[in-house]
Amino acid sequence: xxxxxxxxxxxxxxxxIHKLDPRVKLVFTILYIVSLYVGSGVWCYVYAAAFLxxxxxxxxxxxxxxxxGLRSILFLLVLSACFNLFLVDxxxxxxxxxxxxxxxGLRTASKMVIRxxxxxxxxxxxxxxxxxxxxxxxxEKGLGFLKVxxxxxxxxxxxxxxxxxxxxxxxxxxxxxxxxxxxRGADFETGGxxxxxxxxxxxxxxLFISAFRRASDLALAMEARCYHxxxxxxxxxxxxxxxRDYVAYxxxxxxxxSMILLGKLLG
Amino acid sequence: MQLTxxxxxxxxxxxxxxxxxxxxxxxxxLNKGEFVGLIGHTGSGKSTLVQxxxxxxxxxxGQVLCDGEDIFEKGYPLRELRKKVGLVFQYPEHQLFESDIxxxxxxxxxxxxxxxxxxxxxxxxxxxxxxLDESYYTKSPFDLSxxxxxxxxxxxxxxxxxxxxxxDEPTAGLDPAGRDEILDxxxxxxxxxxxxxxxxxxxxxxxxxxxxxxLVMSGGxxxxxxxxxNVFRHREELAALGLDIPQVTDICHTLRDKGFxxxxxxxxxxxxxxxxxxxxxxx
Numbered sequence: 259x260x261x262x263x264x265x266x267x268x269x270x271x272x273x274x275i276h277k278l279d280p281r282v283k284l285v286f287t288i289l290y291i292v293s294l295y296v297g298s299g300v301w302c303y304v305y306a307a308a309f310l311x312x313x314x315x316x317x318x319x320x321x322x323x324x325x326x327g328l329r330s331i332l333f334l335l336v337l338s339a340c341f342n343l344f345l346v347d348x349x350x351x352x353x354x355x356x357x358x359x360x361x362x363g364l365r366t367a368s369k370m371v372i373r374x375x376x377x378x379x380x381x382x383x384x385x386x387x388x389x390x391x392x393x394x395x396x397x398e399k400g401l402g403f404l405k406v407x408x409x410x411x412x413x414x415x416x417x418x419x420x421x422x423x424x425x426x427x428x429x430x431x432x433x434x435x436x437x438x439x440x441x442r443g444a445d446f447e448t449g450g451x452x453x454x455x456x457x458x459x460x461x462x463x464x465l466f467i468s469a470f471r472r473a474s475d476l477a478l479a480m481e482a483r484c485y486h487x488x489x490x491x492x493x494x495x496x497x498x499x500x501x502r503d504y505v506a507y508x509x510x511x512x513x514x515x516s517m518i519l520l521g522k523l524l525g
Numbered sequence: 526m527q528l529t530x531x532x533x534x535x536x537x538x539x540x541x542x543x544x545x546x547x548x549x550x551x552x553x554x555l556n557k558g559e560f561v562g563l564i565g566h567t568g569s570g571k572s573t574l575v576q577x578x579x580x581x582x583x584x585x586x587g588q589v590l591c592d593g594e595d596i597f598e599k600g601y602p603l604r605e606l607r608k609k610v611g612l613v614f615q616y617p618e619h620q621l622f623e624s625d626i627x628x629x630x631x632x633x634x635x636x637x638x639x640x641x642x643x644x645x646x647x648x649x650x651x652x653x654x655x656x657l658d659e660s661y662y663t664k665s666p667f668d669l670s671x672x673x674x675x676x677x678x679x680x681x682x683x684x685x686x687x688x689x690x691x692x693d694e695p696t697a698g699l700d701p702a703g704r705d706e707i708l709d710x711x712x713x714x715x716x717x718x719x720x721x722x723x724x725x726x727x728x729x730x731x732x733x734x735x736x737x738x739x740l741v742m743s744g745g746x747x748x749x750x751x752x753x754x755n756v757f758r759h760r761e762e763l764a765a766l767g768l769d770i771p772q773v774t775d776i777c778h779t780l781r782d783k784g785f786x787x788x789x790x791x792x793x794x795x796x797x798x799x800x801x802x803x804x805x806x807x808x
Contacts, residue, residue, distance in 0.1 A: 434614065434619075435619065435620055437576070437581050437614065438614045438617065438619070438620040439620060439632075440581060440607070441579055441581065441607055441611070441612040441613075441614070441682070442607075442620075442632055442633040442636060442681055442682065442685065443604055443607055443608065443632075443633055443636030443637055443685065444632075444636055445604070445636065459622065460620075460622045460632065463622035464619055464620055464621065464622050467619075467667070468619055
């Protein structure tokens with residue numbers, strides 16, 4: 259189950275999308291999410307799907323890999339779909355015992371599911387094609403203007419990159435500890451909610467301890483390399499826009515504008 | 526009990542163009558009470574292999590048989606198997622979680638469904654087996670030294686009363702004194718309690734003197750399955766696999782190459798001394 263979370267994992271392959279400046283991809287993610295909300299209606303979603311599909315094809319990340327990431331939010335999806343499906347008022351389509359499905363409910367539920375699926379796929383596409391380091395570099399530089407109002411942009415960027423970097427390590431750690439406790443007869447699968455929660459104790463305590471240990475080791479290693487925050491710190495690979503990045507921006511803006519127009523025309 | 530691996534393979538990225546074999550077509554049988562050394566380079570598939578023995582990892586192909594029964598057959602009681610095969614992972618001290626040592630060692634027996642008294646009895650026996658005394662019972666596992674933590678973790682497995690104890694590099698990261706202590710204790714468990722042992726290591730020295738049988742893994746393939754003496758006859762072949770032979774065996778090989786009449790299957794310093802003295806007396 260834990261292995262299925264693709265959010266925050268980098269898929270290493272050489273593609274146009276991978277080469278783009280991380281700032282472009284950040285803007286892409288935000289604009290894409292916005293585009294999902296400006297237009298509604300079947301054709302807008304088809305358009306959004308086609309655009310996302312094109313980007314996925316360009317990124318050379320296997321679709322299977324992306325769909326796997328969805329599995330982890332399946333529960334959330336089903337839950338919110340059910341809420342909308344059964345609780346939204348409108349013209350009743352199906353009535354069965356206390357359950358009734360309305361046309362509005364159906365519409366909201368499917369809209370919700372489509373948006374969420376695209377949202378997750380769009381943002382996991384960003385993390386799949388951008389190394390955590392690039393991503394935080396992009397964030398730091400892209401949000402650098404916030405320094406004026408005393409937002410610790412560098413520190414936030416550093417924390418994010420460390421957090422992202424440690425996701426796969428901690429996942430591996432969870433698997434290892436899980437196996438070790440299973441070898442001692444621990445059972446993580448059967449039983450009710452309370453029993454399952456109790457079964458997590460032998461997993462979580464060693465995990466926290468190891469996270470703290472890693473944190474203190476890392477802090478020591480950073481200090482040993484004279485890390486003292488972002489002040490006066492230069493980059494090994496400073497971010498620079500290339501032609502392809504400008505092209506990507508233009509495409510993005512065209513996409514958003516056409517989406518708004520499409521929404522207006524059909525809505 | 527008897528554990529048999531029947532041409533097991535494990536593939537990473539099975540859907541990739543070039544599948545990578547972690548373990549490829551490995552077969553062997555572990556008999557009761559045997560002391561087996563499993564040797565190989567880093568990444569040779571040792572750690573993957575030991576997880577099959579405990580049913581924690583399902584091989585991509587092949588069978589794992591416990592007393593003739595396929596352990597991955599539907600409905601096979603894997604938890605029963607895990608009682609019989611105790612697997613101690615690398616750095617097992619990272620799995621400790623309870624507030625005191627006695628409770629932590631009780632975790633295994635508790636999961637087996639033992640009564641409170643039996644849990645304590647088993648735990649106390651296991652703690653004694655790894656050479657720790659009663660004063661440790663109430664200590665926190667996080668206040669111990671590295672070697673002590675590891676012994677507590679091994680006790681946690683021993684408390685389940687395994688027939689076969691599988692140790693994945695139990696001496697990694699320990700100083701020489703701690704290493705010898707752990708290995709001596711494992712050897713004693715084998716000799717006195719009759720527990721079968723699989724000792725995973727990449728140190729030839731560790732296994733040469735103690736084991737009855739050595740399995741050599743290389744690139745996921747089982748290269749040798751023989752007695753230590755026979756395995757270490759293959760000095761050149763092992764060197765090609767990136768593995769050393771014990772230093773004393775190496776010296777004897779060299780002396781033999783120089784024309785001294787010393788057998789090539791020497792494993793211990795004591796044996797080497799005898800043989801060298803014999804040669805000296807003759808000359």
